[in-house]
Amino acid sequence: MKYKVYTGHNYKSIPQIKYLDADSLYALDIVSRILPFRVNNYVLDELIDWQNYATDPLFILTFPQQDMLPKVYFQQIARLLKNNASKTELAQQIYRIRMALNPHPSGQTEYNIPVFNDEYLAGIQHKYNETVLYFPKQGQTCHSYCTFCFRWAQFIGDKTLKFSADSEQVLVDYLKANTQVTDLLITGGDPLVMKTHHLQNLLERLLQPELAHITTIRIGSKALTYWPYRFLTDSDAPQLLELFSKLVQRGKHVAFMAHINHWRELSTEVVKQAVTKIKNTGVIIRSQAPILANINNSVDDWIKLWKKQVELGIVPYYVFVERDTGAKNYFELPLFEALTIYQSSIQNVSGLGRTARGPIMSATTGKIEILGRKTLAGVDCFILRYMQARIPSYVGKIFFAKFDGNATWFDHLEPAFSEDKHFFQNETIPDFSPNSNNSNVEVSV
Numbered sequence: 001m002k003y004k005v006y007t008g009h010n011y012k013s014i015p016q017i018k019y020l021d022a023d024s025l026y027a028l029d030i031v032s033r034i035l036p037f038r039v040n041n042y043v044l045d046e047l048i049d050w051q052n053y054a055t056d057p058l059f060i061l062t063f064p065q066q067d068m069l070p071k072v073y074f075q076q077i078a079r080l081l082k083n084n085a086s087k088t089e090l091a092q093q094i095y096r097i098r099m100a101l102n103p104h105p106s107g108q109t110e111y112n113i114p115v116f117n118d119e120y121l122a123g124i125q126h127k128y129n130e131t132v133l134y135f136p137k138q139g140q141t142c143h144s145y146c147t148f149c150f151r152w153a154q155f156i157g158d159k160t161l162k163f164s165a166d167s168e169q170v171l172v173d174y175l176k177a178n179t180q181v182t183d184l185l186i187t188g189g190d191p192l193v194m195k196t197h198h199l200q201n202l203l204e205r206l207l208q209p210e211l212a213h214i215t216t217i218r219i220g221s222k223a224l225t226y227w228p229y230r231f232l233t234d235s236d237a238p239q240l241l242e243l244f245s246k247l248v249q250r251g252k253h254v255a256f257m258a259h260i261n262h263w264r265e266l267s268t269e270v271v272k273q274a275v276t277k278i279k280n281t282g283v284i285i286r287s288q289a290p291i292l293a294n295i296n297n298s299v300d301d302w303i304k305l306w307k308k309q310v311e312l313g314i315v316p317y318y319v320f321v322e323r324d325t326g327a328k329n330y331f332e333l334p335l336f337e338a339l340t341i342y343q344s345s346i347q348n349v350s351g352l353g354r355t356a357r358g359p360i361m362s363a364t365t366g367k368i369e370i371l372g373r374k375t376l377a378g379v380d381c382f383i384l385r386y387m388q389a390r391i392p393s394y395v396g397k398i399f400f401a402k403f404d405g406n407a408t409w410f411d412h413l414e415p416a417f418s419e420d421k422h423f424f425q426n427e428t429i430p431d432f433s434p435n436s437n438n439s440n441v442e443v444s445v
């Protein structure tokens, strides 16, 4: 299948755009100047339900909607266009609005970039002891810019992620010096937009004996459901599958972390074929996604999604709460609603579907799971647990927040009891650099 892509603000040449009514078209014209879209022919032809586009989760996931932009910003752009503002004036306003949309939530740029040999390691993030994130430079775009994505800033030309001349070698050196790391997560963008030879150059380096401690390679990608031909008919698809097989045969656990938001993404024949191809290499497909208003905030959707995944041999992994960035207001829902949806859905699948854990907030302090609601010592509480934490001794710890039916994020919550207070503070940020004296910070609690 030939790949055809439409991106930025270039919606006029999309064949199906004729289905949009005048209001939707106008809204798309304005909003896509701030929040760009990207879409390919497979998503347009096979996934989006154009007859019902206004409420279609896959249309909303792919194309920015009027209500994703706060009204004042929408009106500012509309007014500038009406008054035939100059290109410069328009560009300046677009920039100001983008910066007001919190492009870097949860301290992504301040805290997670390691220092090694006195240098900031651009293209690497290291937040949790055992897992390093790598952003390969050729993989910093995606098949689609999901409208809720917390990495959207990368797609508007934000230069926060800088790369050194030989980032792969820097990564290898860093991993060699950090033998506590077991997992390398290749992320982006989407690493599977990269040509196979780039992936080979990166991943085959992990087979050297000095990196035997890297037992797991995770690849975060949306390609399985947004461009399944990557594994079927793309010219370098056979080499990609061979690379997967080779890594598995050489003893690595390779986890394909598939980003799947809606069960309909799994309903086409080509996706099934792609799943089979990938599974035949020995790679394990796991799946994660956030709960989003207007996309998948229904019990029925999650039951269908998990059942479909188990049927195809995909392992459900994390269910996230939407992060505070970009069009957050459009997608957010109270934590209590996310919890209710999760619990009602999990009750309706077998144990093999219950590997889905959540709802999880990936916050500055760590990944926090909302376990339930209960009255304790007369206080209505959320029961919370650290799934992951900057401070390793927090992991697995249960703590309590005062119940708040409107809260949509961790920083809206307050400790229920005084002994829970420290779990809400950001305290020490561990520095993993092997040259620093405080690697492996342990704080007893």
Ligand SMILES: *Cc1c(COP(=O)(O)O)cnc(C)c1O
Pocket: 112, 125, 127, 128, 131, 132, 133, 185, 362, 367, 387, 388
């Ligand atoms: C989620 C995440 C990881 C992986 O955590 P696991 O719980 O092992 O899946 C690693 N680094 C960052 C920055 C993360 O957000």
